Amino acid sequence: LSSAPESPSEDGRPKWDNKLQYILSCIGFAVGLGNVWRFPYLCQIHGGGAFLIPYFIALLFEGIPLLHLELALGQYLRKGSIGAWNTISPYLGGIGVGSWMVSVLVSLYYNTVLTWVMWYFINSFQEPLPWSVCPLNENRTGFNEECYESTAVNYFWYRKTLNITPDIAESGTLQWWLILCLAACWGIVYLCTIRGIETTGKAIYVTAIFPYLVLTIFLIQGLTLPGATEGLIYLFTPNLKTLKNPRVWLDAATQIFFSLSLAFGGLIAFASYNPTKNDCEKDAVTVAIVNSMTSLYASIPVFSVLGFKATTAYWDCLDRNIINIINEFDLPEESIMRQNYTSWINFFNSSYPEKIAGLKLKSCDLQEFLDQSVSGTGLAFIVFTQAIILMPGSQAWAILFFIMLFSLGLSSMFGNIEGVFTPLLELQIIPKSAPKELLSGIICLICFLIALCFTLGSGSYWIDIFDRYAASVPLLVLAFFEVIGVVYIYKIKRFSKDVEWMTGRKLNLYWQITWRFISPLLLLIVFMAFVTLQMQKPPSYAAWNPKYEGFPMKEEKVYPPWVQAICVLLAALPCVCVPLVVLFHLVKQKCRRKDPRLVPPEVFSCHGANS
Amino acid sequence: MLRALLFTLSVVAIAHAELCKPDAQNAFKVRISIKTALGDNAYAWDANEEYLFKAMVAFAMRRYSSKSTTQISNVLLCNVTDRVSFWFVVTDSSKNVTTVPGSVVEAAIRMNRNRINNAFLLSDKTLQFLKITSTLSPPVEPSTPVWLIVFGVVLCLIVAGIVFLIVSGIQKHKKKNKESTEGENLEEKVEVTLENGIPCEALDLKAGHINGVFAADDERFTSL
Numbered sequence: 001l002s003s004a005p006e007s008p009s010e011d012g013r014p015k016w017d018n019k020l021q022y023i024l025s026c027i028g029f030a031v032g033l034g035n036v037w038r039f040p041y042l043c044q045i046h047g048g049g050a051f052l053i054p055y056f057i058a059l060l061f062e063g064i065p066l067l068h069l070e071l072a073l074g075q076y077l078r079k080g081s082i083g084a085w086n087t088i089s090p091y092l093g094g095i096g097v098g099s100w101m102v103s104v105l106v107s108l109y110y111n112t113v114l115t116w117v118m119w120y121f122i123n124s125f126q127e128p129l130p131w132s133v134c135p136l137n138e139n140r141t142g143f144n145e146e147c148y149e150s151t152a153v154n155y156f157w158y159r160k161t162l163n164i165t166p167d168i169a170e171s172g173t174l175q176w177w178l179i180l181c182l183a184a185c186w187g188i189v190y191l192c193t194i195r196g197i198e199t200t201g202k203a204i205y206v207t208a209i210f211p212y213l214v215l216t217i218f219l220i221q222g223l224t225l226p227g228a229t230e231g232l233i234y235l236f237t238p239n240l241k242t243l244k245n246p247r248v249w250l251d252a253a254t255q256i257f258f259s260l261s262l263a264f265g266g267l268i269a270f271a272s273y274n275p276t277k278n279d280c281e282k283d284a285v286t287v288a289i290v291n292s293m294t295s296l297y298a299s300i301p302v303f304s305v306l307g308f309k310a311t312t313a314y315w316d317c318l319d320r321n322i323i324n325i326i327n328e329f330d331l332p333e334e335s336i337m338r339q340n341y342t343s344w345i346n347f348f349n350s351s352y353p354e355k356i357a358g359l360k361l362k363s364c365d366l367q368e369f370l371d372q373s374v375s376g377t378g379l380a381f382i383v384f385t386q387a388i389i390l391m392p393g394s395q396a397w398a399i400l401f402f403i404m405l406f407s408l409g410l411s412s413m414f415g416n417i418e419g420v421f422t423p424l425l426e427l428q429i430i431p432k433s434a435p436k437e438l439l440s441g442i443i444c445l446i447c448f449l450i451a452l453c454f455t456l457g458s459g460s461y462w463i464d465i466f467d468r469y470a471a472s473v474p475l476l477v478l479a480f481f482e483v484i485g486v487v488y489i490y491k492i493k494r495f496s497k498d499v500e501w502m503t504g505r506k507l508n509l510y511w512q513i514t515w516r517f518i519s520p521l522l523l524l525i526v527f528m529a530f531v532t533l534q535m536q537k538p539p540s541y542a543a544w545n546p547k548y549e550g551f552p553m554k555e556e557k558v559y560p561p562w563v564q565a566i567c568v569l570l571a572a573l574p575c576v577c578v579p580l581v582v583l584f585h586l587v588k589q590k591c592r593r594k595d596p597r598l599v600p601p602e603v604f605s606c607h608g609a610n611s
Numbered sequence: 612m613l614r615a616l617l618f619t620l621s622v623v624a625i626a627h628a629e630l631c632k633p634d635a636q637n638a639f640k641v642r643i644s645i646k647t648a649l650g651d652n653a654y655a656w657d658a659n660e661e662y663l664f665k666a667m668v669a670f671a672m673r674r675y676s677s678k679s680t681t682q683i684s685n686v687l688l689c690n691v692t693d694r695v696s697f698w699f700v701v702t703d704s705s706k707n708v709t710t711v712p713g714s715v716v717e718a719a720i721r722m723n724r725n726r727i728n729n730a731f732l733l734s735d736k737t738l739q740f741l742k743i744t745s746t747l748s749p750p751v752e753p754s755t756p757v758w759l760i761v762f763g764v765v766l767c768l769i770v771a772g773i774v775f776l777i778v779s780g781i782q783k784h785k786k787k788n789k790e791s792t793e794g795e796n797l798e799e800k801v802e803v804t805l806e807n808g809i810p811c812e813a814l815d816l817k818a819g820h821i822n823g824v825f826a827a828d829d830e831r832f833t834s835l
Contacts, residue, residue: 071698077648118765119758122758122762122765123757123758125757125758125761126757126758141744169646180762180766181762183766183770184762184765184766187766187769187770187773190773191769191772191773191776194773194777194780195776195780199776205807327642327694327696329692330693330694330696331693332693332694332695333644333645333646333647333694333695334646408627435780435781435784437776437777437780
């Protein structure tokens with residue numbers, strides 16, 4: 001009983017101004033901060049160029065099929081996630097509710113990350129950059145102790161930005177500067193999503209294209225830096241032995257899955273504003289390939305800059321040793337250069353071993369500096385900012401870098417907010433006469449107020465928790481149910497006909513095989529492996545504690561039980577929606593079956609085609 | 612006569628050697644890095660530069676304490692290496708064969724550090740007096756932090772944008788309302804929802820009979 005969908009002009013649903021807006025929105029949603037700060041890290045630790053093999057296999061068998069599924073679903077049913085899944089089957093409505101919940105949780109913490117980016121952005125206009133120098137201590141005889149023992153960059157991030165507490169149980173106070181930046185960020189999100197896709201469609205032209213411009217500029221600049229080639233060689237040299245480790249395959253699968261922003265409901269919402277006769281197959285392949293290519297493209301400047309930083313650190317290490325030796329033996333300046341350092345050190349080791357031992361020279365190894373791999377916020381706010389200080393014209397580079405990160409994150413926020421906004425609009429939370437601006441305003445205001453928790457001293461620990469638990473396991477579960485729901489409950493034959501009707505050509509065998517068997521199987525394996533791995537290591541976190549003996553190393557602490565309970569809640573809540581809704585409908589049906597007189601007279605419904 | 616002169620000279624030389632040697636009491640080590648500071652414009656460290664150094668130390672001593680009568684000959688340099696580094700002491704001409712206390716010398720150098728650095732075109736880092744720490748200058752802090760100004764600009768832009776969009780939305784809404792009321796006055800309400808050829812209003816749902824067989828809700832949903 002599939003009703004023919006209405007043509008766009010009749011149902012009053014907003015639509016994209018042109019196809020480009022839709023494609024850019026999907027690409028912007030998929031391409032986010034993870035493409036810049038997670039993919040290069042994974043490439044580095046999993047054998048460089050060899051990582052591309054499991055990555056592209058995962059893209060082929062997991063990424064593209066699931067993406068096509070979601071886009072086709074949204075485009076055919078022309079509803080947001082909750083409405084779409086209710087249409088497929090009310091028993092599967094829980095998937096929509098779960099997706100909606102995940103979108104809410106992710107919107108909360110994702111915008112706080114953008115708050116940090118904005119804070120760094122507005123601090124980039126100073127000369128010298130505030131994270132390049134340590135502040136002085138009270139009696140001005142030396143530098144602030146915490147800053148001196150770690151580095152100026154670390155100090156600015158942990159103290160001046162986060163004002164982090166040494167333990168997650170200590171909440172600390174609200175940091176007023178972060179609250180200001182948070183308000184500004186939610187203001188920008190409200191500004192861009194105020195009328196749904198009408199406004200995001202215009203904003204996406206800038207936020208989706210601008211990062212590519214900046215990445216190109218950084219690429220050109222990065223390649224001219226000394227040490228860039230070392231970084232690139234290190235990144236791309238394939239080490240095929242790593243492929244034997246199943247962890248590599250798991251990381252590739254999860255990276256593809258999370259990178260494409262599947263199961264958030266945002267993609268379904270975007271596709272639902274399309275005209276139905278649109279080639280969703282081509283769109284899916286395009287978006288997935290552009291996303292992966294962007295990851296690759298972004299890793300080149302990232303690794304040029306990391307190579308440059310490692311080389312500079314190596315040279316600094318050598319220079320410090322050289323100065324120590326020159327001072328100790330009163331040799332003339334510039335007698336020992338970096339090139340003949342090794343021959344000199346051998347000479348001294350043989351002739352004056354005790355003196356050399358007394359100097360406590362650090363061993364300088366370029367490989368060691370290159371091996372220091374960081375991902376996530378550490379890469380952007382500590383490693384990259386340090387590299388930027390070393391570049392000439394650091395203010396300009398810092399400003400460009402942080403605007404780029406902001407646009408990347410903002411375009412992903414559009415997708416998250418659409419995943420929250422569209423279902424609420426369809427559920428008609430606010431009366432139809434009220435303007436859309438009111439709903440988006442309410443959503444942004446509520447999210448801003450809840451996100452104030454993340455501006456506490458312990459805020460960044462909480463963001464790590466949300467990132468690890470709310471945005472990982474539930475998505476895998478929901479995506480699994482999505483595939484099973486469409487293929488086995490809605491029935492693949494029916495879905496193939498729908499897609500054929502939309503694209504105008506028969507469904508390829510590739511889609512049939514991946515949707516029916518390969519993708520669900522892969523998702524199941526990935527989910528089980530992922531959960532097993534998470535269970536194996538105790539839920540711990542690394543705390544920044546200046547009073548720790550090993551400072552500036554971070555202190556490994558275990559989450560207290562109440563925090564662990566919250567972690568479980570975050571992971572379980574969206575997943576549990578699925579069986580809960582099934583149960584709810586079963587119970588409702590049983591109640592109805594018991595008393596046929598209670599059947600509501602909705603058979604001759606005049607609300608128009610409701611399905 | 613000659614022998615007496617030679618004798619005095621040798622005594623003075625030995626006395627100087629006693630006073631100025633590495634790790635002597637009240638002696639300071641100086642380390643100079645000219646090539647690091649000046650690169651290609653580096654000058655060579657020779658006897659003239661040493662003379663200037665003695666003069667600067669004597670100047671510093673005189674400036675620090677107005678009672679001081681330090682002469683250039685009172686400043687003794689020794690153990691000059693290729694690095695360039697050397698030790699120096701300041702002798703007290705009033706009391707024979709003694710050195711000025713280290714604390715006095717340190718205070719004098721500290722007070723005039725800037726003048727001494729500039730005489731040699733060097734800085735605190737390249738003209739090092741080991742054991743004498745320098746006071747670090749605080750970073751320049753503008754009255755309003757720069758970031759607050761930038762934030763203000765960003766916030767103004769955001770607020771302006773939001774106000775503009777809301778106002779334009781309200782105007783569009785008003786225009787649409789005016790047009791729709793005009794449209795309603797012109798044409799009759801032709802919109803009647805039909806169901807099986809019967810207008811919905813005609814169907815009195817309360818009076819109709821419901822056939823229990825077809826009343827199950829399941830038919831609207833996809834069969835499992």
